[in-house]
Amino acid sequence: VSYFPYKNNKMFVEDIAISDIAQQVQTPFYCYSSTAIETSFQDYQLAFSNQDALVCYAVKANSNQAVLATLAKLGSGADVVSMGEIRRAITAGIPANKIVYSGVAKTQEEISYALTLGIFQFNVESEPELELISKVATSLNKTAAIAFRINPNVCAQTHEKISTGKAENKFGVPISKARLAYKQAASLPGIKVQGVDVHIGSQLTNLAPFKEAYQHIAELVVDLRADGHDISVIDVGGGLGITYLDEVIPSKQTYADLVHAQLGHLNCKIIIEPGRSLVGNAGILVSSVVFVKNGEERQFLMLDAGMNDLVRPSMYDAYHEIIAVNKSNDTLKTYDVVGPVCETGDTFAKARQVHESEAGDLIAILSSGAYGAVMSSGYNTRMLAPEVMVKGNEFAIVRKRPSYEEIIKQDITPNWL
Numbered sequence: 001v002s003y004f005p006y007k008n009n010k011m012f013v014e015d016i017a018i019s020d021i022a023q024q025v026q027t028p029f030y031c032y033s034s035t036a037i038e039t040s041f042q043d044y045q046l047a048f049s050n051q052d053a054l055v056c057y058a059v060k061a062n063s064n065q066a067v068l069a070t071l072a073k074l075g076s077g078a079d080v081v082s083m084g085e086i087r088r089a090i091t092a093g094i095p096a097n098k099i100v101y102s103g104v105a106k107t108q109e110e111i112s113y114a115l116t117l118g119i120f121q122f123n124v125e126s127e128p129e130l131e132l133i134s135k136v137a138t139s140l141n142k143t144a145a146i147a148f149r150i151n152p153n154v155c156a157q158t159h160e161k162i163s164t165g166k167a168e169n170k171f172g173v174p175i176s177k178a179r180l181a182y183k184q185a186a187s188l189p190g191i192k193v194q195g196v197d198v199h200i201g202s203q204l205t206n207l208a209p210f211k212e213a214y215q216h217i218a219e220l221v222v223d224l225r226a227d228g229h230d231i232s233v234i235d236v237g238g239g240l241g242i243t244y245l246d247e248v249i250p251s252k253q254t255y256a257d258l259v260h261a262q263l264g265h266l267n268c269k270i271i272i273e274p275g276r277s278l279v280g281n282a283g284i285l286v287s288s289v290v291f292v293k294n295g296e297e298r299q300f301l302m303l304d305a306g307m308n309d310l311v312r313p314s315m316y317d318a319y320h321e322i323i324a325v326n327k328s329n330d331t332l333k334t335y336d337v338v339g340p341v342c343e344t345g346d347t348f349a350k351a352r353q354v355h356e357s358e359a360g361d362l363i364a365i366l367s368s369g370a371y372g373a374v375m376s377s378g379y380n381t382r383m384l385a386p387e388v389m390v391k392g393n394e395f396a397i398v399r400k401r402p403s404y405e406e407i408i409k410q411d412i413t414p415n416w417l
């Protein structure tokens with residue numbers, strides 16, 4: 001992860017020492033490398049440069065305005081799943097005609113807002129959703145360009161909580177019912193059938209499931225065209241994984257070549273919706289050791305960051321590298337790395353080798369740029385960790401830490417008290 005290099009045993013983000021940022025921001029905080037995000041995006045663009053492709057960044061992975069604006073500037077579109085994400089994308093400068101809207105339970109209000117803006121495509125996940133979109137579009141005198149999200153019933157070979165393309169999952173229209181669904185769509189007012197969409201899961205480390213899914217999609221597109229539908233867009237979803245520990249991830253070029261090999265002959269515009277692979281390894285969570293506690297059986301490194309800041313280890317047993325920001329010694333020790341929250345699940349790692357640390361030392365939890373800050377909560381009335389973005393030798397606080405007053409005054413005591 002070369003955007004976080006060590007220089008003289010001190011960890012940097014691009015050209016700034018993390019300890020310098022920590023002095024001004026106080027831990028815990030998220031820290032992103034702008035250049036890492038840009039490079040990753042440009043890798044996608046380069047990989048797909050011989051295809052008519054649009055990268056629609058999956059906003060859910062990290063929806064900070066600074067991240068979105070960085071990508072907007074490079075020409076990114078957005079894959080959004082809520083009114084809030086649409087608003088964030090637009091505010092950051094992503095044009096509506098580059099927005100695709102996914103999600104299994106879009107409400108009337110959300111659909112109406114997206115129609116008014118004129119987004120590129122609704123990725124429709126069910127027949128009732130289709131009917132609602134038709135109704136809303138007709139009442140607004142608009143036409144909704146749609147693709148059905150097809151559930152191809154393939155196994156993504158990833159964690160079950162982030163696997164979405166099996167028949168038992170709640171996502172999409174089963175491929176067996178697809179032709180019927182398109183027939184219905186073509187008959188409804190306010191609907192323009194435009195494409196086909198598939199997303200089988202996240203953190204895929206192997207291309208085989210993509211290949212299988214895209215083969216099904218290619219066959220479906222042929223069938224749909226034979227049925228008389230004008231299919232000009234294929235949204236191939238997101239899901240390319242990142243290296244957290246030692247996962248070997250196919251390159252973006254290899255992935256793009258696979259897309260081309262499976263779908264190129266159909267001459268469709270290709271949408272890709274990467275999230276994690278754009279921002280995951282561009283961010284870290286910086287924390288401080290509060291105490292080193294000698295338990296009866298284990299040594300605990302107790303951090304000032306907790307599961308409320310980064311829930312992935314608790315929620316998915318996810319592995320994140322945990323390393324000392326300043327290596328003041330060469331001694332590695334085995335610790336359970338835990339947070340301050342009153343739950344046993346508030347554990348970042350068990351029996352992990354980390355440089356011998358003491359209270360006050362800075363610790364970095366790596367690969368936290370995706371599904372980190374966006375999944376954080378205020379549990380235990382802990383403040384959402386601020387976010388910092390670095391570019392070269394500059395840094396900016398891109399979300400500040402709230403004050404306790406701000407947090408408490410969100411509650412309203414009813415007047416009978």
Ligand code: LLP
Binds near residue numbers: 162238276277312370
């Ligand atoms: N498109 C759709 C329709 C999605 O549902 C997702 C992710 C993406 C694109 C982006 O997938 P990516 O390129 O990031 O793999 N919170 C979990 C991950 C949940 C992913 C949900 N959908 C985690 O922390 O691992």
